[in-house]
Amino acid sequence: MEFPAKSLELKVAVERYSSGFEHGGRRYYFVSSSKADAYPHGPSAWLAAPPFGGSEQIDLALGFGKVFRLEKATAQIPNPTFRLRARVKQLFSSMIVYMEAVHLQIQVVPDFVDEQLIRDDGAGEADPEILEMLAAAAGGCETFGLNRLVGDSAQIRCSGLKGMLIASPRLKGSRKVEVPETMLKFGATDFSQECLSVLSFSRVRPTSLGLDVILRLEAAQCDMKALVQGHKRYLRRVSRMDGFRAGAFDGLYYDLHDEKTMTEPEIWSQKTYIGTHLELLLCGFDPHQHPLLEVILRQKEAALKKAMKHVHLRGCWSARGHPEPQGEGGSLELKDNEIFLMVPCDAEESGWRALTGEVIINYLSDRDPNSLRLAVAKDSEALRAKCAPGALFFSKKGRPLQVNLSWDFDGDYFQVITQEEVVSSFRGETAPGPLPRFKDPQLTDVVINSLVDVHAHFLLEYPPREEIGLHHWQWQMKAGEGPLAASSLEGRQTAAAYCKSLDVEKGKPLPKLGPYPNGPRWDFMNKKEGAQTVHSQTSAGECYRQAAKAFEEFQAAKAPGERGADADLMKAWKGLCDELGPPKCEAMKKLAARVRGDWAQNIRDGCNRAEREAGGNPNACMDEELRGEWLTHLQKRVQEEVERQNFTLTQLALAAWHMKYVDQGVSLEKKDPSPSFPWVLFREELLQWKEHGQGCPKRQLRKNHALLRKLQRNISEAMTDADKEAKVKEAIQGLRGHMKCQQCLDTRTKLLSDLHLGSWSAAAEAVRGIAGRGEVEEVDCEELRFAKAFISDTLEHGKQPGAKLQELVDQLVTGQESFRKLELTAVRFHGELYVVEGNHRLWCIKEAQRRLQKKLSVSVRVPNLYFGFIHRQEHKEPALPYFLQRFDPRFEGKEVEVQVLNNESPKATEHDSQLGTGASQQRPSCPKCGGGMVERANRSDGSKFLGCANYFASGCNGTRSLPDQTVGPPSSTSFQQPSPAAASPSCPKCGGGMVERANRSDGSKFLGCANYFASGCNGTRSLPDQTVGPPSLTSFQQPSPAAASPSCPKCGGGMVERANRSDGSKFLGCANYFASGCNGTRSLPDQTVGPPSSTSFQQPSPAAASPSCPKCGGGMVERANRSRWVKVLGLRQLLCFRVQWYEKPSRSDCGPTKLDTVDLLA
Structure with a gap:
């Protein structure tokens, strides 16, 4: 179906809403509104906050009168005041895309009622083509990954309509939108003059379980052993994030697909930042070097903090709930407690797999153990044909799953737990929960002069979030005593009080708080009783303590490992300098410095703006900042400047990298202060430089994999569906691109030949024959290689988890364990077989073969590299990504290090x-x-x-660094202490001698304590300046201070000029540094230009038109601040030039007085 051209411009504001109004420093457009006489519970307005608009009086825009008298309380609305405020509060909802309703047929249909319960509360059905166009205009949907946007499920507003729409094949091509009566909150049923606006599209993602869910599962008699063990495994994996390439990938990948509910701008920001560094890791950058080292440590710290509040359990999903859509003739497939949900799975042809069997459903706001419900996940062709993947569908007939609960489908997310041990032991009930005690409602007259008055009244009477938090704290303190306490009447009443406090803004009564004990609060699952700490004996308490211990160990041992500049980029920079010459390279670095300053200034301005708006309006929409328009704008300005100076972006990207990590020495520092620069801005260009020195770029392999999976998913329907055929042809065209690696090109050419692409039916049959787990082959042990560079000495999975590798080797040698039973999984890459599942077992087999001194053959399952998948313990993984995440091309795979x-x-x-x-x-x-x-x-x-x-x-x-060893026979392995030089200065920490050592990263020399390997003393000094003489002269000479130099601010001694080893900048250092350890420093003053022999220090002369110093009245001169932060921001300052400032460099005297921002790219 085709829509008018105007309706396809979905992001352009319609003329009727273009004027808008300003509030709290931000502009708003109308999405819908109503008059007071048209809605008995008061005026309502749902508005959107785009970055542009006009200004009008708020009173006139909303249609409020001067005085509004609230009606009497009713059973349905016991406190109308809250009803009014709830509707006005939704002013801060933000639409992302909309369509004029005049082109649609929006119909209000009767509610679907079964078992005396409305089964479609808050959810309607729509023509799939409508939602498809809206999703495309909003940026499209992901087709891979675990965190996916569901374009067929949208939260909408249209005049008085509020709720969810789900795509229904029954309405395809009709332009119809059918909504139940419960979605119409106010207003008329004619929507021809309105707009159908989308606030958000749904998402499906893996999820973790909060400690509150763990307490409730334990109260429902679930087996918690698997859950606690799973949390331990997760903490072990997080602890290895900075140790293994695979561990770093797992951590960043999980953060990229984090299960927390985020807005689309937040998801964009997450993908931009984490996605960039994940791409760096996959492209071959070392996780032990910056920026990956800094990012991984940050993410590891965040993951451990989060693990103290959430338990990670495989097989948990978060999805929005919907009632089952009707089929042809109104048919329904689900009944009673049956549900349908398809979750992401890249190993399947369709990219989705349907859940089957028993599952547990949790609604995020519930706290009563009886609110957990046992459901049965069903799968059938009929359900797949009409139900969108990624949405959770409930039955509309039979006994409802949500009996005695207040679940609806207007945009709420549910958690689906599939873990077999937990689900099989579930013993939940469906009895109605107890009601808490409520406060008496107090009705008042509200005088309205402006919208601000309405919100002020709302903030005065609505219970603060602290009170809601106290309800939750009281429940957690009760439930933390154990399952019996959580299931008791008092515990369930406390849970009900918390849940009801969340409904106050919807017009519901306010529950009373229970007695508040005087004493320290719980620290999640621990509390103080006098001088003792009482731990909660629940599984949630155990999981919390595990995570708290892991976090403490991380904090105690947190120290970056290896550092240094990337060798491939260093080589590329040297080649670029040889090609262009030093002058042009220096010009590029100057431009890179200005770009970095503008980058940091944009970030700082955005943070200040966000803080300013949040302070004035906590619910203000931040789409403009989070979506990154400023990044696009900066990229455009950089492109223009590069073209003007006759550079290329790839050259500028490399110059920016060298300026930061080599010239400024960031690659050698403990922390990378800004790991986003230059990587986010020049992501593609830096990846190209990295791949330039690689014989087989991984990104080319991953691109081929994505195209072949696209072909796989669409080729079966290419004969009957024109869209699918177009996607197949597009994939085939992409697969004809150039590949740098000849071996990979030959493999791809042979694969395409085997697919018989001349016939879609033959190609589909060939793909099905290649896909899957692969065939089992008998392979000589010597032909197998390790995909990993490191393994532990303990088996992690299988029949003997926790057993040592040597134990398995002994069993193989003695015949207690059969080689045939140790099946491995390998992929064929560059003509070799690399084991991707079973590296521990392979090491044991090779070791047993060495001890038995005979050749051994083993059973190996070999899936296709592009179409196959790896079957792991509980799930499947596509073969190629799984292999690349673990494979390090610097190692041939013939040996592996066992830790x-x-x-x-x-x-x-x-x-x-x-x-x-x-x-x-x-x-x-x-x-x-x-x-x-x-x-x-x-x-x-x-x-x-x-x-x-x-x-x-x-x-x-x-x-530790390897100590110096004496030269002797090969059998000598004793570690010798180096002898300090006779004339070297003493160690500043222990007073011992000092010896000269070399920095492993850049080869620079320094003095280190000679007792480093004896007592662990790590005292260091810079190498002093040495007099020039014969090679035999090794005595350390004290540098003589310049006659006219200022005195040391610490000891009063002379000052000598030295160079900063990081960036080569000059400064004055105390001449007594090597004699007494004095580290006094000063900045170099401006010098007059004269003969080389002139060394006198001249005072700078102030500019004629510069302002006078506000402290001493002297003149002012312009200087650049040397601190890193001010350098980054591109700021300059005016400093007093008087002699006193050099003699007394303290902030109480003359110092910086004014900062001016410089337009770096002007």
């Missing part, structure tokens, strides 16, 4: 040569936990260092 996973210091065994973890007793102890140290290799450059042997047990990441 010790225990809390004891490693002991040398006969298998140390294979495990790579045998530690000499003469090696120093870990500086953090005191455990043993083992020698490891830096994966970036192969350099050796000592790492804590307890890294995999407790997450301790203590490291």
Whole structure:
């Protein structure tokens, strides 16, 4: 069906709503409104807040009178005051797209009533083409990933209509929208002059369970062992985020598809930030270097904090609820407690899979254990034909699942729990819950002079959020005592009081608070009784304590590991300098510095604006800032400036990287202060530089995978559906693109040849033959390679979880375990078989083969790299992404490093040569936990260092540099202490001698304490300036201060000029630094230009037109502030030029007086 051209411009404001009005510093448009005489419960207005609009008086815009008298209370509306405020509060809803209703047929139909209950409360049905166009105009829907937007489910407003619309194939091509009477809150039933506006589209995503849900599940007699163990596994995975490439990927991937309910702008921001760094990781950047190191540590900290409030359990989903849409002739498939839900699964041809079997349904606002309901997930062809994937459908006939509950379908999300052990032990009830005690309503006359008066009245009488929080706190304190307390009458009444307090803004009565005990509050699942801490003995309490302990360990051991600049980008920069020359490269860096300043200024302005608006209006719409229009604007300005200066964006991106990470030394710092720059702005360009030095770029493989999956999902229907055929042809055209790797190109060419693309039916049959888990092959053990670079020495899954690898090796050697039973899963890549599932088992098999000294064959399942999937413990994963997430191309896969996973210091065994973890007793102890140290290799450059042997047990990441060793026979492994130089200065920490060492990252020299390996002292000094003489002269000379230089502000001694090792900038340092350790510094004053022999320090002369100093009356000169933050923002300041400022550099004297923002790209 085709709509008029005007209605397709869905993001353009209609003329009738274009004037709008201003409120709280923001402009608003009407979405719908009503007159007081047309609606008995008072005027209502639903408005949207786009970034542009006009200004009119609020009173006239809303149609309020001067005085509005509220009617008497009724059984349905016991407090009309709240009803009025509830409707006006929705002023802050924000539409994202709309369509003129004159082109639609909106019909109000009777409510669907069964078992004396309205079964479609708040949800209507619509022509799928209408929602498809609205979703396309709003940005489209994701077709992959675990967090997907559901374009066939939308929360809408249209005049007095409020609720949800779901796509119904029964109405396809009719332009019809059918809404039940419960969706019409006010107004007429003729919508021809209105607009159908979308506030949000639904989302389906994996979800975690809050501690409140865990308390209720335990009260419903669910088996909590699997849940607690699952939480432990999740915490273990989070603890390895900064240790493994696969762990880093899992952490960032989960954050990208976070289950929390977010607005579309927030989701955009999440994908821009986390998605960029996830792309860097997949492209081959090292997770132990900035910016990934900083981002991963930040996300790890956030994940551990969140784990103290939420329990991660596989098989939990969040989705919006809908009643089942009617089929042809009004047919319905679901009945009683049956539900239908399709969740994302990239391993299936359609990209979705239907849940089956028993599940538990949870409504997010409920706290009563009896509000959890056991449902049966059903799957059938009829349901798949009419029900949109990603939405949760309830039955409309038979005994309703929501009996004795207040569930509706006007936009609420539900949680679906599928974990088998939890569901099978569920013993919930459906008895009605008790009612709490309510406060007496007080009706008043409201004098309205403006909309501000209405909101002021609302804030005065509506219970503050603190009171709602107290209801929840009282329930949690009661439920935390145990399942019996949570299920008791008092516990359920407390839960009901909390739930009813959420309905006050809808016109419902306010529940009374129970007795508030005097004493400290609960810290989630712990409370104080005198001097003792009482722990909740529930599973929720145990999960909380596990996460709290993991977070404390992370905080105690948090220290970045490896650092340094990316080798591929360094090589690219050197080549660019050779090609363009130093002058042009320096010009690019100057432009990059200005761009970085403008980037930081935009972020700061956006934060200030958000804080300002939130302060004046906490519910203000922030779409403009969160959607990132400023980013697009900045990219456009940068493109214009690059073209003007005859650069390219790829060259500027590399210059920005080098300026920040090499010139300014950020790659060597503990933290990356701004990990978003330059990566978000120049994401594509920097990835291109990284791939330039790679023989087989991963992004090309992933692009081929996405195109082949697109072909797979559409080819079956290509013969009958023109849209599907177009998508197949588009995928085939994309697969004819160039590939850098010849081996991958040959593999793709052969695959396309095997698909027989000349016939859609033959191609569909060929795809079905290739897809799946793959065939089992007998393969020589020597032909198999490891996909991972590191594994632990403990089995994590299978029949013997927790067993040591050596135990399994012994069983294989003695015949207690059969090689045939250890099935592996491998993919064929570049002609080799890489094991993606079973790397632990493969190591055991190879070790057993070495000890038995004979060749062994094993059973290996080999799925197709592009169409196959990996069957894991509880789910399936597409083969190619799963392989790339774990494979590091720097390792050939012939060997794997086995890391010790225990809390004891490693002991040398006969298998140390294979495990790579045998530690000499003469090696120093870990500086953090005191455990043993083992020698490891830096994966970036192969350099050796000592790492804590307890890294995999407790997450301790203590490291030491390898000590200097005496030169002797190969058998000598004793660690010798280096002898300090005779004339070197003493250590500033312990007074011992100092020895010269080299920084492993950049090779720069420094002085380190000679007792570093004996006592762990890490005192360091910079190398002093040395006199020039014969090579044999090694004495350390004190630099002589310049005659005219200012004195040291700390000791009064002379000052000498030194250079900053990070960026080469000059400064004055105390001449007594190496004698007494004085670290006094000053900035270099401006110098007069003269002969090279002139070293006198000249005072700068003030500008003729500059303002006078407000403190001493002297002149002012312009300088650049050297602090990093001010450099980043591109700010300059006026400083007093008088001599006193150099002699007394304190803030009480003359200092910075004014900051002026500079337009960096002007």
